[in-house]
Amino acid sequence: MSVKRNAALGRIALLEAIRSEGKAWDVIAPRYGVTNPDPPWKTSLIAMCECLSVSGTLPTLDRRRTEDELAAAVYSEVPAPERQLLALVHTLLSRGLVVEGDLASRMRTVRSRLEAV
Amino acid sequence: MQTAHKHAGGGHDHEVAPTVEEITDFEVLEIAVRELAIEHGLFTAQDHRRFTEWAESVGPAAGSRLVAKAWTDPGFKARLLDDGVNACKEIGINWAEPTGFGTPSDYMNFRVLEDTPRLHHVIVCTLCSCYPRPVLGMSPEWYRSTNYRRRLVRWPREVLAEFGLILPPEVEIRVEDSNQKCRFMVLPVRPSGTENWTEEELAAIVTRDCMIGVALPRPGRTADVHPVHKARRPVHSSPPHGKAAE
Amino acid sequence: MKDKKTSKAPEKTDNAPARFKAGDRVRVKDLPNMFYSRTQMYARGVSGTIAARTYQDLIPEDEAFNRDGRLEQYYIVRFRQKDLWEEYPSEKDTLQTEFPDRWLEPV
Numbered sequence: 335m336s337v338k339r340n341a342a343l344g345r346i347a348l349l350e351a352i353r354s355e356g357k358a359w360d361v362i363a364p365r366y367g368v369t370n371p372d373p374p375w376k377t378s379l380i381a382m383c384e385c386l387s388v389s390g391t392l393p394t395l396d397r398r399r400t401e402d403e404l405a406a407a408v409y410s411e412v413p414a415p416e417r418q419l420l421a422l423v424h425t426l427l428s429r430g431l432v433v434e435g436d437l438a439s440r441m442r443t444v445r446s447r448l449e450a451v
Numbered sequence: 452m453q454t455a456h457k458h459a460g461g462g463h464d465h466e467v468a469p470t471v472e473e474i475t476d477f478e479v480l481e482i483a484v485r486e487l488a489i490e491h492g493l494f495t496a497q498d499h500r501r502f503t504e505w506a507e508s509v510g511p512a513a514g515s516r517l518v519a520k521a522w523t524d525p526g527f528k529a530r531l532l533d534d535g536v537n538a539c540k541e542i543g544i545n546w547a548e549p550t551g552f553g554t555p556s557d558y559m560n561f562r563v564l565e566d567t568p569r570l571h572h573v574i575v576c577t578l579c580s581c582y583p584r585p586v587l588g589m590s591p592e593w594y595r596s597t598n599y600r601r602r603l604v605r606w607p608r609e610v611l612a613e614f615g616l617i618l619p620p621e622v623e624i625r626v627e628d629s630n631q632k633c634r635f636m637v638l639p640v641r642p643s644g645t646e647n648w649t650e651e652e653l654a655a656i657v658t659r660d661c662m663i664g665v666a667l668p669r670p671g672r673t674a675d676v677h678p679v680h681k682a683r684r685p686v687h688s689s690p691p692h693g694k695a696a697e
Numbered sequence: 698m699k700d701k702k703t704s705k706a707p708e709k710t711d712n713a714p715a716r717f718k719a720g721d722r723v724r725v726k727d728l729p730n731m732f733y734s735r736t737q738m739y740a741r742g743v744s745g746t747i748a749a750r751t752y753q754d755l756i757p758e759d760e761a762f763n764r765d766g767r768l769e770q771y772y773i774v775r776f777r778q779k780d781l782w783e784e785y786p787s788e789k790d791t792l793q794t795e796f797p798d799r800w801l802e803p804v
Contacts (some may be wrong), residue, residue, distance in 0.1 A: 357475040367469040375481040380589065381502035382485055385494035387555035394556045395735075398579035402597060414592040416477050423484050432487050440483040441476070448474050448482075560752050578735060604739065604792060605782055623789040626778075631771060631795035632737045633751050 342400070343407045345448040346351065348438050349420050349427075353409070358416045376415050383422065400425045458680055461526075505549040510588035511659040513544045514636055517563070517586060518662065519653035522641045531638070535561035539586065546585050557584050558632040564664075565638045571622055572637045573611065573664030575603045576629045583634035594663065594678065604628055614665040637664040645668045713796065715770035721747045722804040723774060725796060736800050744778035744804050748793055769798040 359373035386392040404421040412420060426432040461462050489496050520542065521528035531538040536546045536559055546559045553559045561583060564572040576582065579601045582590035593599055603610045607624050611617070618624060627635050645653060660666035660675040707804040717723055728734075751771045778790040 352476040352480055355476050357473075357477065359477070362471055362473065362475065366471045368471050373477065375478050376589075377503050377506035379481055380506040381499050382481075382488065382494075384502045384506075384554050384556065386488070386497050388550070389494045389500065391493045395579050402579075404596070410602065414595070419477060419481055423480060426484065426488070431491065431493060432484060436487060437480075437483055437597070440487055441479050444483045444486070445474060445479050448479070562751075577737060607778075608787070609791065620787060620789070624787075624789060625775075625790070626792040628737065628792060628794040630737060631751075631797075632793055633771075633773070634752060 342425075343398055343403060345408060346434065348434050349424055353412060353416075353420060356415045360393075360413050362431075369392050373415055376435055379415065379422070393424065397422065397425065465564045466581040485601055501549045502554070505554070506589070508548075509584050509586075511586075511662065512654070513539075513542065514583070514659070514662045515654040515657040516542050516650070517544075517636070518638055518657040518668075519650040521563075521638055522645075522653055523650055532565055535563050535636075547623060548585070554584070556581060557634055561586070562633050562635050563638045564627060564635055565594050566640045566664075568640060569622055571618055571664065572625050572627055572635075573603065573607060574627045574629060574635050574637065577604055578630050579600070581634065583636050586636055587662060591659070591677075598657075611665060614660070616666055636662050639664075639668050642667070642669045666669045679682055707759055715750060715753075716803070717747045717750075717770075717772060717798070719747050721745060723801040725774070726800050728800065730753075736796060737794065739781055740774075740776070740794060740796075742751040743776055743780050745780070747773040748775040750802065751785055751795060754797075755775050771795055771797050772801065774801070 343379070363370065363373075383392075383394070383397060387394045389396065401418065401421040403416055405426055409417045409420050423432070423437070427434055427437070466674065485499065488494060489499070498649065517531060519529050527541065530541075539546060539561065546553050546557065546561055564574075568571055575594075579594040580590055580600060582594065584590070599610065604626055605625050608618070611624070629635055639657070641653075642656070645656070655673050656670060657666045658666065658668070658673070659677045661668045666672075666675065722744060723746070724744045725736065725740045725742065728736070749772065751773060753768050755768060763785050773793050773795050775791050775793045777788075778785040778792055779788060781792060
């Protein structure tokens with residue numbers, strides 16, 4: 335049975351802010367008439383999951399179990415690829431592999447870079 | 452993203468396919484966490500690029516070709532059933548990619564499950580939704596749901612009925628729970644009405660759902676159709692005889 | 698690509714005796730629950746038949762805790778659904794899943 339990890343299932347402010355923006359692919363793609371069922375970052379996310387398993391950081395079974403727990407407890411209303419992304423980041427944050435402040439800051443940098451093009 | 456272009460007459464005003472014109476926080480998040488992960492040494496940019504290319508290269512067309520070839524070539528079928536990984540090489544699918552020893556989810560132990568008129572296979576991974584991605588691409592959302600994973604092993608006939616597949620009681624339904632390193636694909640029975648079809652025509656009716664085992668191939672059926680649901684219902688809750696997996 | 702965790706294609710080795718062959722009757726043990734066990738609760742204590750030998754590989758619990766592993770034989774075991782689930786309505790239906798040698802005992 336799964337070990338109780340209530341602290342790891344608590345909501346994370348940064349991820350809640352992203353989720354509440356409401357811009358999942360299945361919502362915004364139809365607005366632009368785009369019919370591709372998957373967001374453009376999906377394969378990159380898949381690759382990230384594989385790399386984390388190969389490097390031993392987050393083995394597949396471990397990642398899927400926490401993903402199931404988070405999907406049930408925190409991200410149940412989020413569509414599939416966004417749910418997988420949020421669950422992965424949530425796990426990395428809760429295990430201290432990535433720091434929330436660093437991530438928020440990096441998101442600002444990345445957005446500026448993308449919007450400057 | 453759609454990339455098809457259509458040339459209007461006269462060489463001016465190409466009709467460009469629509470693209471999403473905004474940058475969402477999800478897109479930014481994926482890039483940001485990836486950059487930080489690489490900087491922290493959790494993996495290398497090179498490895499990530501290799502796996503991204505691999506993820507973009509796999510899809511269910513490979514599985515369809517395996518089935519069509521097995522239906523038309525008894526020698527190939529025998530090789531496919533005997534050694535799935537080696538038989539895949541005959542159609543250019545290499546289970547060793549992209550590392551030389553496969554991926555940490557797909558491994559290199561591919562087995563094809565042959566249906567007969569009296570035996571129908573259906574595949575699940577109760578633990579974590581393992582799936583034969585080199586031949587079927589990425590798994591569908593319903594396959595990954597706890598709803599499907601919990602219910603298929605216990606109530607396979609009910610779950611198949613929700614997919615529109617009802618089999619008579621004299622047909623044995625065999626659930627394959629891929630809980631270790633073997634990865635499985637169903638080789639369905641070739642339907643009647645396909646005599647003298649080419650391999651391409653046959654492959655067109657072998658959809659992903661047929662190779663998982665929740666549908667049967669038949670002439671005219673060239674797409675898997677599901678109602679498209681948002682994840683409205685928590686995936687962890689469902690009564691034993693509840694609605695179809697999403 | 699540097700691998701720390703993924704099993705390589707298993708080498709041929711004689712140090713993993715395969716106790717069972719296709720057709721043998723076996724029972725799934727109910728060993729103490731290791732954190733990352735892949736042996737499903739629904740199969741524990743249930744008897745089935747060896748459907749096939751698959752490969753030799755690391756014991757998954759060892760792999761999860763990163764010990765240099767012992768190799769052992771894996772098998773696909775076939776169960777009658779009626780033996781897995783109380784009141785399963787059909788006599789014919791079956792379920793197959795995979796176990797390493799140490800999780801099985803002869804019936």
